[in-house]
Amino acid sequence: MVTRLSAEAWWIELGGVNAYLVDDGGALTLVDAGMPWHGGRVLDAVVEAGFALGDLDRVLVTHYDLDHVGGLARLDGLDLTIYAGRGDAPLVAGRGTPPFSIPKGAFQRLVGPLITPPETEVVPLADGDEVGSFTAYETPGHTPGHVAYVSEDLGVAILGDLVRESDGDFDPSPWIISADTDEVRRSIRDLNEEAPAFEVAAPGHGVPFERGGHDRLVDLAGRL
Template sequence: MATEIAEGVWRFDCRGVNAYLVSDDVPTLVDAGTPWDEAAIRRGLDEAGVAVSDIGRVLLTHYDLDHVGTLAALAPDLDASIHAYGFDAQLLRGARSPPLRNHKGLIQRLGGLLTDLPDLDVVGVRDGEALGSFTAYHTPGHTPGHVAYVSEELGVGLLGDLVSESDGDLKPSGWVISYDTDAVAASVRDLAERAPVFEVACVGHGEPLATGGSEALRRLAATL
């Protein structure tokens, strides 16, 4: 199901995770659900009036089974570059494997057994890079290459799994699903300081915030 949470910002409710479509300079898909969410994403795009072939850019916040899962299935109809950061981009290309010495890396190894890599161009993102109206902010901790994207023009923050939503507030990515929770806390504080004001906070898990997004992020940062 697709829900327009703000003008031009659609949430796709996948299996325990959110993906998004943003009307930027080109239709932009943000993350891509689990390997079992192809139908949900295709249906959501249709409800938003966008064909898979219309997507001009894919922004990935990070590599995890529930954020890259449908890319291979969408690939035959998708003519867009995938943008991901550093280590996570290498995982998506199949150039590296998650480390077994880290508990989250082990989870990613297991998830990789269920995840097909897409036959698509994976473009590395740089911290501070502009992608349409969005600016990329490297926010490691949940994964080494986690990145958030904020558009001052649209008033939208794409926060991925740096944080999740609970009872209307944001909370940081926890130990079980993170490489490094100290890095998560530092990334929350850094993003709250560096990013411009945004109203809409698009999170990977929980309900997106339609208003007060950057204020909620700063409240969280003040507690870490």
């Protein structure tokens, strides 16, 4: 299911997890790729939004988790570039394994065999790096290398699993699926202070906000 959020952004609802498509000044950008069995649905969504598969220029990955990188291998063969936060990029590329030192590391290792790493190069991003109109913000906590992407020009914020929507509000990533909940809260406060205002707020789970998204982040930061 594809829902238009703004003139440039689409929500790809994959059944419990979200991916997004953004026309970033003519550079078609996919954000996250769902589970391994979602790859075909993601490609269908590109066409449903009115584009050809060859129009895809890049993929922005918010973090390494089965439900966000599982579909990346289905994009092999397309002429595009994959970007991920420097902390998670080696995992996305299949060049490392999650550490047992974090609470979710054991689970990530358990489901790791379900993930086929993409053949496409994965470019690591540091805090403040820019990809098109998007700025990468390191927001560790859910995973050590979690990244949020904000485009001031488009008024779009891709928040990944830093937060999740529930009953019309944002809540922090819960402890049961987070590497470090203290870091989650710190990252929310930091992003609230550092990121420019935006209208569209796109979480990895739950319903995205088409308008007033920045106000939701401000409200959450004030509740922490």
